[in-house]
Amino acid sequence: GEDVEQSLFLSVREGDSSVINCTYTDSSSTYLYWYKQEPGAGLQLLTYIFSNMDMKQDQRLTVLLNKKDKHLSLRIADTQTGDSAIYFCAERSGGYQKVTFGTGTKLQVIP
Amino acid sequence: EAGVTQFPSHSVIEKGQTVTLRCDPISGHDNLYWYRRVMGKEIKFLLHFVKESKQDESGMPNNRFLAERTGGTYSTLKVQPAELEDSGVYFCASSLLTGANTEAFFGQGTRLTVV
Numbered sequence: 001g002e003d004v005e006q007s008l009f010l011s012v013r014e015g016d017s018s019v020i021n022c023t024y025t026d027s028s029s030t031y032l033y034w035y036k037q038e039p040g041a042g043l044q045l046l047t048y049i050f051s052n053m054d055m056k057q058d059q060r061l062t063v064l065l066n067k068k069d070k071h072l073s074l075r076i077a078d079t080q081t082g083d084s085a086i087y088f089c090a091e092r093s094g095g096y097q098k099v100t101f102g103t104g105t106k107l108q109v110i111p
Numbered sequence: 112e113a114g115v116t117q118f119p120s121h122s123v124i125e126k127g128q129t130v131t132l133r134c135d136p137i138s139g140h141d142n143l144y145w146y147r148r149v150m151g152k153e154i155k156f157l158l159h160f161v162k163e164s165k166q167d168e169s170g171m172p173n174n175r176f177l178a179e180r181t182g183g184t185y186s187t188l189k190v191q192p193a194e195l196e197d198s199g200v201y202f203c204a205s206s207l208l209t210g211a212n213t214e215a216f217f218g219q220g221t222r223l224t225v226v
Contacts, residue, residue: 004153008151035217040219041219042114042115042202042217042218042219042220043154043202043204043217044217045214045215045216088154090154097142097144097159097166097167097206098156098159098167098169098170099144099146099156099215100153100156101146101153101154101155102153103151103152103153104148104151104153104154
């Protein structure tokens with residue numbers, strides 16, 4: 001079945017860039033997502049990328065996709081304390097509604 | 112506009128008891144999903160409703176779990192009898208469309224603890 005893997009923890013200093021990595025196994029993945037979960041809150045869709053794209057930039061967020069290696073990354077520029085949260089990588093195959101999530105990466109931003 | 116709301120936010124029950132979780136999707140969203148995150152692991156899909164019909168229930172762990180969506184509005188997820196391994200955070204999500212890349216909006220989750 002599909003599998004999505006992420007490192008569990010990342011710590012960065014405020015103002016630095018954060019890079020959260022993710023690998024997935026489903027070669028038919030069509031959509032790849034990054035969700036953010038702040039403490040006590042639900043999952044918030046941060047950004048997504050279609051599998052035919054290599055990169056997507058949205059303000060401080062940059063998503064890079066290496067489809068050959070099935071590797072997805074999320075770069076947060078100028079990381080702020082408000083970015084502290086758990087970040088989930090997820091994928092969905094076209095035609096299916098089921099989203100497969102990774103374990104989540106807990107980002108800690110040190111002031 | 113109200114988002115996806117889930118009740119209760121927390122529930123602590125004893126092993127063998129029954130618990131019912133409720134999800135109110137965004138009004139007008141025909142698609143409703145249940146997911147579960149167990150003990151810091153990945154968030155796993157449980158099932159998908161389109162209106163009142165179960166479209167995909169391949170992620171339901173076993174027959175102790177029963178999901179319903181009578182009338183195609185809110186949904187309930189009942190666990191009976193609850194076991195220790197059922198502890199986790201149960202998320203509900205809803206989306207407007209089934210095709211293309213439609214965003215699913217998630218609720219804040221229900222944290223279930225079985226003791």
